[in-house]
Amino acid sequence: MxxxxxxxxxxxxxxxxxxxxxxxxxxxxxxxxxxxxxxxxxxxxxxxxxxxxxxxxxxxxxxxxxxxxxxxxxxxxxxxxxxxxxxxxxxxxxxxxxxxxxxxxxxxxxxxxxxxxxxxxNPRKLSADGVETISDQQLVYTASDLDAFKNKKVLVAGGGDSAIDQALMLEDIADEVYLLHRRNEFRGLEHTVNLLKQSSVKLVTPYLIKSLENVDNNQVRVHAKKMKTDDEFIDIDVDKILVNYGFxxxxxxxxxxxxxxxxxxxxxxxxxxxxxxxxxxxxxxxxxxxxxxxxxxxxxxxxxxxxxxxxxxxxxxxxxxxxxxxxxx
Ligand SMILES: Cc1cc2nc3c(=O)[nH]c(=O)nc-3n(C[C@H](O)[C@H](O)[C@H](O)COP(=O)(O)OP(=O)(O)OC[C@H]3O[C@@H](n4cnc5c(N)ncnc54)[C@H](O)[C@@H]3O)c2cc1C
The missing domain is CATH 3.50.50.60 (FAD/NAD(P)-binding domain)
Structure with missing residues (x-):
């Protein structure tokens, strides 16, 4: 000392x-x-x-x-x-x-x-069937390398400020951006939510991811269930999933x-x-x-x-x- x-x-x-x-x-x-x-x-x-x-x-x-x-x-x-x-x-x-x-x-x-x-x-992890079969390139928790999203079809999961920010940030970089959230309302600043509504980001609400599956062309099939229903599901095939469930x-x-x-x-x-x-x-x-x-x-x-x-x-x-x-x- x-x-x-x-x-x-x-x-x-x-x-x-x-x-x-x-x-x-x-x-x-x-x-x-x-x-x-x-x-x-x-x-x-x-x-x-x-x-x-x-x-x-x-x-x-x-x-x-x-x-x-x-x-x-x-x-x-x-x-x-x-x-x-x-x-x-x-x-x-x-x-x-x-x-x-x-x-x-x-x-x-x-x-x-x-x-x-x-x-x-540490980021809060996604819990869904098949998650362990998806690679670290396809399923990510931070968007530190924006180039990796270039011309990709991306699904952002989450409903808070940073999920919205990330979806908006990727709008100009990725080919297509989905934002999936289990509620219809988002918990972002009013200004950011307004930007989201005016953006080309496709909103998938109120859905919860149930399972992930590797499909053709190196894509992942996101199988999500509509909240408060037993049998309403949606499938979206994407190149990358960015999960933002907080930390x-x-x-x-x-x-x-x-x-x-x-x-x-x-x-x-x-x-x-x-x-x-x-x-x-x-x-x-x-x-x-x-x-x-x-x-x-x-x-x-x-x-x-x-x-x-x-x-x-x-x-x-x-x-x-x-x-x-x-x-x-
Ligand atoms: C995704 C996201 C988006 C955000 N967006 C915004 C925004 O738009 N505007 C805004 O104002 N805020 C935003 N925030 C919040 C903002 O980042 C925090 O308020 C801010 O980082 C707090 O700063 P801090 O210095 O108190 O702590 P931190 O940034 O958490 O830094 C604490 C540091 O302490 C170090 N440390 C911890 N324990 C020890 C130890 N025992 N010994 C030595 N070092 C240690 C850690 O490694 C860390 O580097 C956001 C947060 C997140 C997660």
Missing amino acids: SDEIYDITIIGGGPVGMFAGFYAGLRTAKFQIIESLSELGGQVNALYPEKTILDIPAYPAISGRDLVANLKKQLATMDGDIKLNQTVVNVEKVDDVFKVTTNKGITKTKAIIIAVGNGAF ISNNKDMQGWNVDIEEDHHATKVDGNLQTNIKNIYAVGDQAKYDGKQTIIATGFGEVPITINAIMNDLYPGNRAPIHSTQLS
């Missing part, structure tokens, strides 16, 4: 953790970001780099990839330690500081910001930490400064829970200055900073 003591350790290098790193630098905090994946960017980078995001302030539209690239550029203007491929497996209080243990070593820090999103995330995440790593952090529905309960029940441990982004919380990027970005300034005011009370960045840098 090195003798160096960080002011702030940010656990998780998703969009919110990255902005937290930048803002910590703006306040001249000695900081580190610890990220378990090999790249920064969290869900945006891992799950939807090609998606066009519409609700980032000052960007009428920006791809996930460009958003992460901009955050990296902004973070690089500050002098912090970015540690990739390291998972925090334990946090414990030792005297006045916290000991942070990863799979690669131990560091000490005065304050911690938990920015782990929903923890490790299952786990915070198993956090459960093993040696600090008793209060939870609320698998997220971390925080106060108005985003501080947990443990002094100097804070949470931001998708992991932070308070009344009215919305788990979107803009909310997480907004939480960052509150948190960093609260920490710095506590650690260095004589050093109260002005509110505007122009006065800080």
Whole structure:
């Protein structure tokens, strides 16, 4: 363990953790970001780099990839330690500081910001007869390689925002796009649902996939049953199926930490400064829970200055900073 003591350790290098790193630098905090994946960017980078995001302030539209690239550029203007491929497996209080243990070593820090999103995330899998006979090229859970959908007949399964986004994104790339959902109503933003209604995406509702079968021409036959009927079925032959049933995440790593952090529905309960029940441990982004919380990027970005300034005011009370960045840098 090195003798160096960080002011702030940010656990998780998703969009919110990255902005937290930048803002910590703006306040001249000695900081580190610890990220378990090999790249920064969290869900945006891992799950939807090609998606066009519409609700980032000052960007009428920006791809996930460009958003992460901009955050990296902004973070690089500050002098912090970015540690990739390291998972925090334990946090414990030792005297006045916290000991942070990863799979690669131990560091000490005065304050911690938990920015782990929903923890490790995995797509919720499709359950249907014959699913095990379908190849990984035909049945996919993320659209990270758009070229693979070029000129194909594609069925997107799911009824949430990201299923609609993916169907709309594929409209210009694939030959034909179906969107299959078990309800007639979609759970997307009104604007996105309107775009869907005006699009060429063929809606298959209210249907549930019952079985998959390999057929001629390397296609898959999707056999779906109309909801609330016993014998109304539809068969659609497609080249690719993109399932978007959401994600299952786990915070198993956090459960093993040696600090008793209060939870609320698998997220971390925080106060108005985003501080947990443990002094100097804070949470931001998708992991932070308070009344009215919305788990979107803009909310997480907004939480960052509150948190960093609260920490710095506590650690260095004589050093109260002005509110505007122009006065800080
Ligand atoms: C398909 C999809 C579409 C979305 N579309 C939008 C949208 O259009 N607009 C919008 O605002 N939001 C959208 N969101 C939500 C948005 O992605 C999240 O709100 C955002 O990613 C939260 O950022 P975060 O930094 O809090 O967490 P995350 O992005 O989840 O990042 C957390 C990071 O912490 C790391 N980590 C976890 N545990 C540990 C550990 N123990 N040690 C070290 N590192 C750890 C993870 O590897 C991950 O990189 C979407 C989400 C999905 C899934």
